Amino acid sequence: MSLDDLRNRIDEIDLELVKLLNERARVVVEVGKLKSRTDGPIYAPDREKQVLAKIRRANQGPLPDRTLVAIWRELMSGSFVLEKPLRIAYLGPAGSFSHTAAMLKFGQSVEYEPLADIRSVFDEISKEHCDLGIVPIENSTGGGVIETLDALIETDVKVCAEVLMAVHHNLLANCLLEDVEKIYSKPEVFAQCRNWLTATFKEAKTIPVASTARAAQMAAEEPNTAAIGSKIAAELYGLKMICENIEDIANNITRFLVVSKEDAKPTGEDKTAILFSTAHKAGALADVLEVFKKYNINMTNIESRPSKKRGWEYYFFVDFLGHHTEERIQIGLEESRQHCLQLSILGSFPRATELL
Known part of the structure; x- marks a missing residue:
């Protein structure tokens, strides 16, 4: 085929793609109507994970998975607008790493709300001024983000998703x-x-x-x-x-949390975030960790922050594999409460396995 023939074929395929994408969009509109009657959330992290996994499985090339996933993220971004415009809060102003992570996660079609500090992101979710917020929680080089940890202690939001993004300074x-x-x-x-x-x-x-x-x-x-x-x-x-690229370690990755008023449904590949405090006595933390071992609760992260209420009392943040609705985890958390002054489930969410 000549160059003109090939370009004409591309044009024909493009027209078919436009028809199919709008056919998909009309189905999305019907989904939005059903959700409005049942008051279901517009953003469903479990459904997002299922759709993207299906696209990866169906892909036989030559386009790489990363390209198709990016296309489908934009499709889902446009779908949000058809169902109900989403408002995403992030640590601003525009151009921050949080802004970049939000754009990669939720695409170009949603509304973004830049805020002056991380605590404000949590407050906007608590007040339901925004639907979702995205905040940094830890960096592979620098560790935990104190402002986010403190906000998780002091507010009632839930973690519904996580994002991994390579960061270059x-x-x-x-x-x-x-x-x-x-x-x-x-x-x-x-x-x-x-x-x-x-x-x-x-x-x-x-x-x-x-x-x-x-x-x-x-x-x-x-x-x-x-x-x-x-x-x-x-x-x-x-x-x-x-x-360029002045970070000390080249493989510099920041993990972000997506926060909302609700966490996510199980997908079979999930993580759960909890917050607990223990009495100031020897072995208190070890008692909780022993329960985790007993019920095969596999931790992926642990951080601590002073409670600010009593001297030498700490809050511990733990991420572990699994969803809090699983029977094994429910029993393990209930037994762990016997060794805690307080234990709260911050949310269960699909585990991020790839960089955006």
């Missing part, structure tokens, strides 16, 4: 490297770039701010000032990429 500025006097970014970002900063700067002052996008905004407004942030932030705020 860049020094952004409109001056020469040797002229940088101040550097803005999140505290966790400074921790992830500590070795590079120590080797590169002798006198530049690092100043923590609420988000990397806010750091970029400030760097764009002040002379001899830089920010550590994303390529998108550089483009949005008119900054130059002075140095």
Whole structure:
């Protein structure tokens, strides 16, 4: 076939795709009508996982799975609008890593609400001003995000999904490297770039701010000032990429949580997040962990935070494999409560197995 013949064939296929996509959309509209009568949630993480898994299984190439999954995420984003426009809260302003994660997860068609700090994301969900929120919870280099851990203690939201995203940090500025006097970014970002900063700067002052996008905004407004942030932030705020990929560890991954008023239904490949506190006595935490071992509850993460109510009392955050509706886990959690001052289920959600 000639080049023109091949292009004509592509045009024909494109027209068929448009027809099929709109046929799919008409079914989505009917789904939305049913959900409105039953008051069902528009975003169903369990259904999302099933659909994307089915697409991967059906794919025989030559397109890679990643390409098809990205297309289907955009289809689902458009479907949300047809059912009911979703409003997603994130740590802003635009161009933050949270913004990037939200866009990769929920696509271009939903509404986004940038907020000044992580606690505000939780508050907007609690007040039902937003449908979903996305917040960073831990980084493979820097560990847990304190603001998110504290907000999980103090609010009533549920975790309904998680997102894994590779994060690359860049020094952004409109001056020469040797002229940088101040550097803005999140505290966790400074921790992830500590070795590079120590080797590169002798006198530049690092100043923590609420988000990397806010750091970029400030760097764009002040002379001899830089920010550590994303390529998108550089483009949005008119900054130059002075140095790229300055994170100390190349395989730098941040895990984000999607929070809402409800958690997700079981998928067969789930995780559960819980929060508990123990009495200040020898072996209290070990007693809880022994129960987990007894019921084969496999932990994937554990973090601790001071309770702020009593001295030397701590809250523990634990993620483990499985859904809280499973009988084995229900029995194990009930027995664990005997060793806790408090134990709350923060939510069960599909386990993220691939980077966005």
